Every structure is written in C-alpha cells, then in structure tokens.
Amino acid sequence: MEQFVQQLINGLSLGTIYALIALGYTMVYGILRLINFAHGDVYMVGAFFGYYVARFISTQLGYVPSMLNFFLVLAASMAGCAILGFVIERGAYRPLRRAPRLNALITAIGISLLLENLGQLVFGADPKDFPNLIPRTTLSIGVLTVSNIQLIVVATAIVLTLGLEFIVHRTKMGTAMRAVSFSGDAAGLMGININRVISFTFVLGSALAAAAGILVGLYNPKIDPLMGIMPGLKAFVAAVLGGIGNIPGAILGGLIMGTAETFTVGYLSSTYRDAITFVILVAVLLFRPTGLLGTPARSKF
Amino acid sequence: MSALLEVKDLHVAYGAIAALKGISFSVERGQIVTLIGANGAGKTTLLRTISGLLRPRRGEISYWDSDDIGKVSSSCSLSSLAPHLIVRHGVAHVPEGRIVFANLSVRENLQMGAYTRTDADGIKADWDWVLQLFPRLSERLKQSAGTLSGGEQQMLAIGRALMSRPRLILMDEPSLGLSPILVQTVFAAIRQINANGATILLVEQNAHMALTTAQIGFVMETGTIALSGPCHELLRSDDVRRTYLGES
Numbered sequence: 138m139e140q141f142v143q144q145l146i147n148g149l150s151l152g153t154i155y156a157l158i159a160l161g162y163t164m165v166y167g168i169l170r171l172i173n174f175a176h177g178d179v180y181m182v183g184a185f186f187g188y189y190v191a192r193f194i195s196t197q198l199g200y201v202p203s204m205l206n207f208f209l210v211l212a213a214s215m216a217g218c219a220i221l222g223f224v225i226e227r228g229a230y231r232p233l234r235r236a237p238r239l240n241a242l243i244t245a246i247g248i249s250l251l252l253e254n255l256g257q258l259v260f261g262a263d264p265k266d267f268p269n270l271i272p273r274t275t276l277s278i279g280v281l282t283v284s285n286i287q288l289i290v291v292a293t294a295i296v297l298t299l300g301l302e303f304i305v306h307r308t309k310m311g312t313a314m315r316a317v318s319f320s321g322d323a324a325g326l327m328g329i330n331i332n333r334v335i336s337f338t339f340v341l342g343s344a345l346a347a348a349a350g351i352l353v354g355l356y357n358p359k360i361d362p363l364m365g366i367m368p369g370l371k372a373f374v375a376a377v378l379g380g381i382g383n384i385p386g387a388i389l390g391g392l393i394m395g396t397a398e399t400f401t402v403g404y405l406s407s408t409y410r411d412a413i414t415f416v417i418l419v420a421v422l423l424f425r426p427t428g429l430l431g432t433p434a435r436s437k438f
Numbered sequence: 439m440s441a442l443l444e445v446k447d448l449h450v451a452y453g454a455i456a457a458l459k460g461i462s463f464s465v466e467r468g469q470i471v472t473l474i475g476a477n478g479a480g481k482t483t484l485l486r487t488i489s490g491l492l493r494p495r496r497g498e499i500s501y502w503d504s505d506d507i508g509k510v511s512s513s514c515s516l517s518s519l520a521p522h523l524i525v526r527h528g529v530a531h532v533p534e535g536r537i538v539f540a541n542l543s544v545r546e547n548l549q550m551g552a553y554t555r556t557d558a559d560g561i562k563a564d565w566d567w568v569l570q571l572f573p574r575l576s577e578r579l580k581q582s583a584g585t586l587s588g589g590e591q592q593m594l595a596i597g598r599a600l601m602s603r604p605r606l607i608l609m610d611e612p613s614l615g616l617s618p619i620l621v622q623t624v625f626a627a628i629r630q631i632n633a634n635g636a637t638i639l640l641v642e643q644n645a646h647m648a649l650t651t652a653q654i655g656f657v658m659e660t661g662t663i664a665l666s667g668p669c670h671e672l673l674r675s676d677d678v679r680r681t682y683l684g685e686s
Contacts (some may be wrong), residue, residue: 161652309553325522
C-alpha cells in the first residue's frame with residue numbers, strides 16, 4: 138500500500154510535466170489541425186535555455202540556489218521558447234497555410250530534426266548537469282517521502298494550468314482562440330485576425346513546454362539535445378488519450394501517462410518504461426479513437 | 439441614392455471550374471437587395487468573395503465607406519483584403535449554415551461579433567438592440583450555442599453580425615431549414631434591421647419571401663446574372679414565376 142501511494146505521488150508529479158507538454162500539442166491541433174512534432178524539441182530547448190540562464194545567474198550574478206533563482210530561470214526560459222515558437226510558426230508553418238495538411242506535418246518533422254541536430258551542434262551532444270536551482274529537501278510523511286522538488290513541480294504546473302484556463306476562458310484572445318478552433322472562416326468574419334491567434338497559440342504552447350523543460354531539469358538533472366524525443370512522444374500520446382484538441386483532456390492524459398509509467402517501472406520492470414506509452418496509444422486508437430474527453434467531429438477545448 | 443457596393447466583372451473559380459463568370463451589379467445605400475437563383479448558381483460564392491473568404495480571379499469590388507452620419511468618406515477596393523479587415527470597413531456576413539461558434543456561449547458569440555470594436559457605450563447599445571430584436575437570445579445567454587435550435591442559431595448568427603455595427607450585411611440563406619413561422623420572424627427582423635439603417639444583400643432560395651422583402655432583385659444562373667430589376671417587376675415576370683416561384 139505504501140509503495141502504491143508512493144508510486145502514485147511520483148507518477149502524478151511526472152504526469153504534470155507530460156501534461157504541460159501535451160497542452161501545446163492539443164492547442165495547436167485544436168486551432169490548426171496540425172500535429173506539431175517539433176513541440177518536444179521546443180521543450181528540450183527550454184531546458185537548455187534554463188541551463189544557460191541558471192549558469193549565468195550563478196556565475197555572473199553570484200545567486201545561490203533559491204526560489205528566486207528558480208522563478209528567474211523559469212521566466213527567462215518561457216520567454217525564450219515563446220519567441221522560438223513564434224518564429225517556428227512564422228517561418229515554417231505559415232507559408233504552408235493553404236498547402237495540403239500533409240505538407241505541414243512533414244515540415245513539423247523536419248523542424249524537429251533541425252532542432253535536435255542544431256541542439257547537438259550548439260549545445261554539444263553530451264548530457265549536461267542541470268544546475269541546482271533550489272536546495273533539495275525531503276519531507277517524510279509516515280513511510281512516504283515527497284521531495285520539495287516534487288511539490289514545486291506540481292505547484293508550478295497547477296498555477297500554469299490555471300493561468301492557461303484563465304486566458305482561454307476569460308480573455309478576449311482566449312475566446313478568439315476557441316472561435317478559431319471551431320471555424321477559422323467564421324472567426325475571420327468576426328474580424329478576428331486568424332494569423333495572430335495562431336501565433337499566440339504557438340507562443341502559449343511553447344512557453345508551457347519550456348516550463349516543462351525547467352521542471353524536468355529540477356527533477357531529473359541530466360539534459361541533452363535528444364531529451365525531447367521520448368517525452369514529446371509521450372505527451373503526444375497523452376493528448377490523444379485525453380482527446381486531441383481538448384485542454385482538460387491533455388491534462389488528464391498527461392497525469393495518466395505519468396502514473397502508468399511509474400507503475401510500470403515500479404511493479405513490472407523499467408524495461409517497459411517507454412513501451413507502456415505505445416500500448417496506451419494502440420489501446421486508445423483501437424477502443425476510443427476520440428480520446429477520453431474528446432467528442433466526435435468538431436468540439437474543441 | 440448612392441452606391442455602397444459595386445461589383446464589376448467578377449470572376450471566381452474553384453481550380454479549373456468557373457463559379458462566377460463576370461458578375462457586375464451594384465447595391466445602393468439603404469436598400470434590401472436580393473440575389474435569387476438555383477443551387478450552384480454562384481450566390482454563396484459571390485457573398486464569400488465579397489467578404490474576402492474567396493479571392494477573385496479577375497474583377498473589382500468597390501465599397502464606399504462612410505461615417506455615422508452617412509457622409510461618404512472614401513471608396514476602397516475589397517477584392518484584395520483579408521476577411522478580418524473587411525469587417526472593419528462595416529461589412530458583416532451571416533454565413534450559409536449559420537456557423538455560430540457551437541463551443542462558445544451565446545454571450546461569447548455576441549461578444550465575438552463586436553471583436554473589432556472598442557467603444558464600450560456603442561457595444562452596449564447594440565447589445566441591447568440585438569436582445570430586443572431577438573428576445574429569445576436573452577434567455578439563453580449562458581447556454582452554449584451548439585444547444586440552440588436552428589431558428590435560435592439563425593437569430594444568433596444575425597445578432598452576432600449586428601454586433602459589429604455593419605453598414606452592409608450579407609445574408610446567406612437565412613430561412614434555410616426554418617419552419618414557416620420562424621421564416622416570418624427572421625424576415626421581420628431583416629426589415630427592421632434595414633429600417634434601422636443597414637443595407638442588406640440577401641441571398642435566398644425562398645424566392646417569394648425574398649422578392650416581397652427586397653426592393654431590387656438579381657436572378658443568378660450558372661455564374662452570371664440572368665435578370666435584374668425592381669422586385670415588383672420580377673414578381674410579375676413570367677420567367678421568374680415559372681422557374682423560381684413554382685407557378686405555371
């Protein structure tokens with residue numbers, strides 16, 4: 138029983154990271170019907186932005202590990218990836234707006250390969266140790282242990298998700314996003330500049346992926362330029378599991394993926410860590426292709 | 439009377455298939471003008487081209503912008519503008535099949551109609567007017583638009599268009615799929631909107647309703663305008679009566 142609860146805690150904190158990445162997949166799909174396969178690599182770049190910013194503030198500014206450090210790194214990396222997401226959409230996807238959808242999909246895979254290889258060129262292929270942003274402590278509650286890092290990961294993910302929820306449901310831009318996801322033509326007739334909404338969606342999704350990159354750096358402090366591939370795929374499966382295009386679905390899917398992974402590692406074997414992802418994907422596609430919260434046809438968000 | 443919209447020699451094609459083959463007509467300020475014709479005549483294509491959803495191969499769409507007191511300020515070409523910019527000139531489009539945002543509430547749909555505006559007082563005035571025009575909507579503001587009946591969705595689509603305070607409203611088949619009583623309600627609203635100052639370009643399959651509501655009519659046939667004139671004359675024309683009004 139203790140092991141079960143412990144695995145659940147570990148799984149949920151891993152799951153919040155998948156959820157943050159899955160949100161970007163699902164929002165872009167909701168608006169453009171495009172699977173942005175470069176999204177996992179944006180998350181990788183986010184982790185590296187964080188790495189360099191953290192090194193800069195500790196060596197140049199002499200900051201010692203603290204929450205302030207963490208917030209600075211998080212904000213800088215989210216801003217950096219927001220710009221990256223904007224540039225990717227502007228440079229790679231917008232010129233293909235009227236092309237067949239397959240062209241954009243292939244381009245997404247191309248951007249993914251580009252970021253991975255550019256990452257190896259610029260950052261180096263060796264894994265790097267993510268700097269210690271926050272002094273680690275462990276809390277014991279009975280036989281269970283929770284690290285402060287896990288709490289920070291979950292708290293940050295919750296705050297970001299609530300922020301996203303606010304933007305999507307309480308702001309004019311968010312309402313416009315939902316309108317565009319329903320019908321781009323009708324949204325255009327309202328005077329909504331669709332290109333701006335699409336840019337905004339990429340900016341939001343990429344900033345969330347960057348946050349996931351920083352959180353993973355806290356959690357599991359080895360980062361490398363290919364680190365985005367597996368979490369990217371898992372987050373994609375999480376989005377499909379929840380019902381692609383559906384925001385609460387992406388969060389639910391991420392949490393399920395995270396717990397499924399830690400339970401597999403804990404009770405079966407760590408060999409199947411990644412295999413479980415694809416078992417889930419195949420199962421969803423066979424039994425519930427619209428995902429858990431997805432509706433057939435065209436309801437988004 | 440002065441022209442609000444003038445279309446000259448408009449050609450539109452889907453790939454190799456020509457949908458509009460040289461359409462020319464104009465809409466005078468303050469009128470209700472109707473376009474009738476069979477399926478596939480190009481009526482919807484014409485409206486979608488005016489509002490920027492389709493790009494013409496050839497031809498010109500001119501629009502005379504004016505300020506609120508009706509003083510003509512400038513003429514501009516709509517044929518190269520994106521839809522979201524055309525709305526800002528005061529042209530609203532109630533699309534075929536309504537296309538209300540089913541995932542948004544009725545309130546949010548109306549708010550999206552006013553997306554381009556920042557004049558809070560004006561928005562409030564139009565909001566009140568739309569809800570007075572369609573009291574049914576005010577009971578359903580919190581409901582998601584996808585749960586509305588067909589007639590209510592049509593009212594919402596028209597109300598949403600009005601929220602941009604348009605000078606020209608393009609309406610595509612507002613009576614489609616509605617019960618006769620709702621058709622009467624919608625057409626009464628159209629007359630009221632026109633009386634309130636907006637010019638209306640109305641595409642209809644229900645030729646009888648359209649010709650008795652509008653002042654000027656154009657009959658479209660396979661991408662061209664076959665016939666035009668004041669509606670009371672078209673109603674007397676043997677061709678129109680046989681083909682579109684089902685009389686022998």
